[in-house]
Amino acid sequence: MNQPRTLFEKIWRRHLVAAETEGLPATLYVDLHLVHEVTSPQAFTELAERGLPVRRPDLTLATMDHSTPTDPSIDDARLRVIDPEGSAQLEQLATNCERHGIPLYAMGDERRGIVHVIGPELGATQPGMTVVCGDSHTSTHGAVGALAFGIGTSEVGHVLATQCLLQHRPKTYEVRVDGRLQEGVVAKDIILAVIARLGIGGGTGHVFEYTGEAIRTLDMEGRMTVCNMSIEGGARAGLIAPDEVTFSYLEGRPMAPAGDAWEAAVDDWRSLPTDDGAAYDRTTTLDGSALEPMVTYGTNPGMAIPIAGAVPEDDAIEPEKRASFRKALDYMALEPGQQLQGKPIDVVFVGSCTNSRYSDLVAAANVLRGRKVADGLRVLIVPGSDAVKRQAERDGLAQVFVDAGAEWREAGCSMCLAMNGDQLAPGQYAVSTSNRNFEGRQGAGGRTFLASPLTAAASAITGRVTDVREVLS
Amino acid sequence: MSTNLTRFTGTMAPLPIQNVDTDQIIPASYLKVTDRSGLASGLFSRWRYRDGDPEGEPIADFVLNRAEHGDARILLAGDNFGCGSSREHAPWALVGYGFRAVISTSFADIFRSNALKNGLLVVPVTEEVSASLFDAVAADPTAEVTIDLEAQTLSLPAGGETNFEVDPFARRCLLDGTDQLGYLLNQAPAIQAFETAHPARLDTRSG
Numbered sequence: 319m320n321q322p323r324t325l326f327e328k329i330w331r332r333h334l335v336a337a338e339t340e341g342l343p344a345t346l347y348v349d350l351h352l353v354h355e356v357t358s359p360q361a362f363t364e365l366a367e368r369g370l371p372v373r374r375p376d377l378t379l380a381t382m383d384h385s386t387p388t389d390p391s392i393d394d395a396r397l398r399v400i401d402p403e404g405s406a407q408l409e410q411l412a413t414n415c416e417r418h419g420i421p422l423y424a425m426g427d428e429r430r431g432i433v434h435v436i437g438p439e440l441g442a443t444q445p446g447m448t449v450v451c452g453d454s455h456t457s458t459h460g461a462v463g464a465l466a467f468g469i470g471t472s473e474v475g476h477v478l479a480t481q482c483l484l485q486h487r488p489k490t491y492e493v494r495v496d497g498r499l500q501e502g503v504v505a506k507d508i509i510l511a512v513i514a515r516l517g518i519g520g521g522t523g524h525v526f527e528y529t530g531e532a533i534r535t536l537d538m539e540g541r542m543t544v545c546n547m548s549i550e551g552g553a554r555a556g557l558i559a560p561d562e563v564t565f566s567y568l569e570g571r572p573m574a575p576a577g578d579a580w581e582a583a584v585d586d587w588r589s590l591p592t593d594d595g596a597a598y599d600r601t602t603t604l605d606g607s608a609l610e611p612m613v614t615y616g617t618n619p620g621m622a623i624p625i626a627g628a629v630p631e632d633d634a635i636e637p638e639k640r641a642s643f644r645k646a647l648d649y650m651a652l653e654p655g656q657q658l659q660g661k662p663i664d665v666v667f668v669g670s671c672t673n674s675r676y677s678d679l680v681a682a683a684n685v686l687r688g689r690k691v692a693d694g695l696r697v698l699i700v701p702g703s704d705a706v707k708r709q710a711e712r713d714g715l716a717q718v719f720v721d722a723g724a725e726w727r728e729a730g731c732s733m734c735l736a737m738n739g740d741q742l743a744p745g746q747y748a749v750s751t752s753n754r755n756f757e758g759r760q761g762a763g764g765r766t767f768l769a770s771p772l773t774a775a776a777s778a779i780t781g782r783v784t785d786v787r788e789v790l791s
Numbered sequence: 792m793s794t795n796l797t798r799f800t801g802t803m804a805p806l807p808i809q810n811v812d813t814d815q816i817i818p819a820s821y822l823k824v825t826d827r828s829g830l831a832s833g834l835f836s837r838w839r840y841r842d843g844d845p846e847g848e849p850i851a852d853f854v855l856n857r858a859e860h861g862d863a864r865i866l867l868a869g870d871n872f873g874c875g876s877s878r879e880h881a882p883w884a885l886v887g888y889g890f891r892a893v894i895s896t897s898f899a900d901i902f903r904s905n906a907l908k909n910g911l912l913v914v915p916v917t918e919e920v921s922a923s924l925f926d927a928v929a930a931d932p933t934a935e936v937t938i939d940l941e942a943q944t945l946s947l948p949a950g951g952e953t954n955f956e957v958d959p960f961a962r963r964c965l966l967d968g969t970d971q972l973g974y975l976l977n978q979a980p981a982i983q984a985f986e987t988a989h990p991a992r993l994d995t996r997s998g
Contacts, residue, residue, distance in 0.1 A: 332989075335978065335981050335982055335985045336978065336981055340959075341959040341960060341963070342959075342960055343958075343960050345975065345978055345981070345982075347982070347985055347986075347989070349991065349992075349993065350993060350995070356822050356823075356878075357822075357877070357878065357879070359824075359825035359826070360825070360826060360827055360879075363825075363826065364972070368972075370976075373982075374991075375995075375996070376991070376993075376994045376995055376996055377991060377993060377994075377995060378995060379995040379998075384822075385822075385823060401823075403823035403824070404823050406823075406825065407823050407824075407825055410825050419996075420995075421995050421996050421998065429998060440998050442993060442995060442998070444992060444993065447992075447993075452877060452879075453876075453877060454875065454876050454877040454901060468877040468901055469877060469901070469904075470877055470878075470879035470901060470904060470905035470908065471879040471905075472879060472905065472908040472909070472971070472972075473904070473908075475972060476971065476972055476975055479972060479975070479976065480972075480975040480976060480978070480979070480982060481982065481986075482975055482978070482982055484960065484971060484974070484975065486958065488900075518810055518871065518874055519810070519870065519871035519874065519897060519899070522871070522897060522898075522899060522900055523900060549875075549901075550875075552871070552874065552899065552900070554900050554901060572997070572998045573993055573994075573995065573997060573998050575992055579992070583992060618810050618812065618874070620810075638918075639809055641807065641808070642808050642809040642810065642869065645808065735814075735819045735876075736819060737819045737820065737822060737823070744842075754812075754814070754875060754876075756812045756814040756815065756875060757814070757815060757837060758814065758815075758818060758837045758843065759814050759819075762818075762837060762842065762843045763842075
């Protein structure tokens with residue numbers, strides 16, 4: 319009888335080139351290294367200075383997403399004028415990838431998109447893999463049952479040169495969400511509720527594994543939304559055990575195994591889920607059936623409340639945290655006890671590696687179909703990849719958005735981190751489907767309410783923070 | 792960094808805010824650089840300058856703009872420092888500005904890893920020690936602490952010292968100058984053996 323193990327432990331053990339010992343970290347093999355323009359230049363420079371090749375360009379995949387324009391009228395020539403630094407960074411990525419034989423999905427390539435959207439979309443991220451990227455939202459890929467986490471640029475260099483990382487084994491944290499979600503409550507609401515419960519440092523040092531009926535009944539894209547924001551709960555990675563939903567999602571995708579190799583892979587993947595009797599270091603349980611649409615009020619993703627709720631009062635906050643709480647409310651120009659529902663907004667952003675996949679656009683379009691966005695409101699719909707964009711255009715979703723008065727943009731990270739010119743003006747309020755409401759994240763002085771695509775679409779119609787259930791009923 | 796990290800003494804810049812995220816440490820607008828330099832002016836720029844513009848007016852009461860903390864090379868911060876984005880530009884900016892250590896009750900995982908790779912010490916302390924340090928620096932901005940990496944001790948302004956935890960491998964690398972990439976490259980035979988035993992299920996060039 320083998321010792322029962324968690325999903326995390328099984329993947330970890332499979333990838334040990336050298337096990338962790340007293341005083342020395344493990345050497346962990348990386349199956350897939352995703353690369354983008356912002357966190358890679360200094361790593362390639364490090365290789366160049368040492369005269370090192372990229373060890374496994376065939377396990378490396380690069381895309382352009384963070385600083386790329388989403389305004390279709392901006393071509394390369396214009397970008398060089400309006401954003402010379404960003405343009406130079408993109409050109410450097412192209413040069414580096416060409417030099418090392420790394421496949422790159424550059425501007426104009428129909429496989430291009432946000433790194434955490436295209437990985438699963440291409441079938442590149444698969445169960446049981448280790449996946450890393452110089453980006454904290456690499457946790458997204460845990461949705462297929464891969465151990466996926468963000469790394470710094472020094473580590474990007476380590477992986478380019480050796481396909482390995484020096485790592486200490488994290489602890490495991492089961493996040494169990496039981497029950498069935500109510501109408502109008504979706505994956506984004508689950509993860510915002512989880513982070514509100516655990517706090518944004520609650521998962522530090524741990525890898526989450528999401529379990530329970532509310533997780534199992536999510537489709538793959540909903541699972542990606544949940545795993546995506548693991549890092550906002552402090553956990554570098556979040557995992558969901560692979561199952562039939564995972565296999566049917568992956569089958570036939572361009573980089574997924576095919577034929578006999580597919581059958582062999584699925585047999586192997588079926589052995590990955592956590593064994594009965596395996597122990598997690600920590601466990602927490604939420605009742606999914608009691609969840610409501612969630613919205614953030616503060617300046618970190620843990621500062622979230624049910625949409626019908628109110629900003630906490632001072633005395634609900636621990637004394638040593640009150641100064642930071644008041645600083646956040648000052649930034650947001652909100653008061654303790656204030657209702658968010660009905661708060662006028664200036665911008666709605668539907669996009670980001672959290673919520674820019676096809677099903678997210680379907681959810682938003684179902685609310686917006688036959689309706690108009692509120693007067694004076696700016697609504698950006700930014701698909702996560704070129705493939706998502708084309709599918710949405712083919713299926714008429716894009717037309718729904720355009721007819722409603724929203725802007726239909728090119729794929730990219732866009733207003734999630736506002737590197738590419740898509741940004742809030744100082745003082746503006748946005749309902750955003752992205753992952754971070756940090757001060758200035760979506761533009762200096764901009765104020766972010768994080769929410770689901772349903773809540774964002776409902777708020778787009780009214781121009782105010784709106785409970786989608788009121789629009790749908 | 793080639794400077795001696797074994798032991799140093801200095802004053803502290805107090806930043807009594809919890810959950811300082813790496814977007815605050817260095818905003819995304821600074822991430823278009825292709826090298827590691829030139830980030831110091833962007834450090835905390837949204838809190839440090841009016842409209843976040845280093846060419847603009849400094850915000851007088853922000854800690855880095857206060858004369859009494861101008862020489863501080865140790866940042867004393869609130870809990871969960873460095874959360875959010877994985878950007879290594881955050882420790883690059885802190886080191887570029889001149890900080891040699893950050894003291895907090897906890898650090899986000901990726902920031903901690905990035906900091907130690909750039910010679911920026913992360914010193915975790917208990918809530919009691921943290922509170923006593925904030926009190927000490929409020930009472931006397933010239934209050935000094937000594938961080939001893941070899942001994943893993945932090946000496947306190949009021950006397951006495953406390954031990955702190957640091958990843959033993961990172962500590963060793965900092966103390967004896969071990970190069971982490973070099974250490975990994977030396978494992979090439981084991982990596983090769985692993986690759987032979989575990990053929991890849993993926994070829995990214997096939998897409």
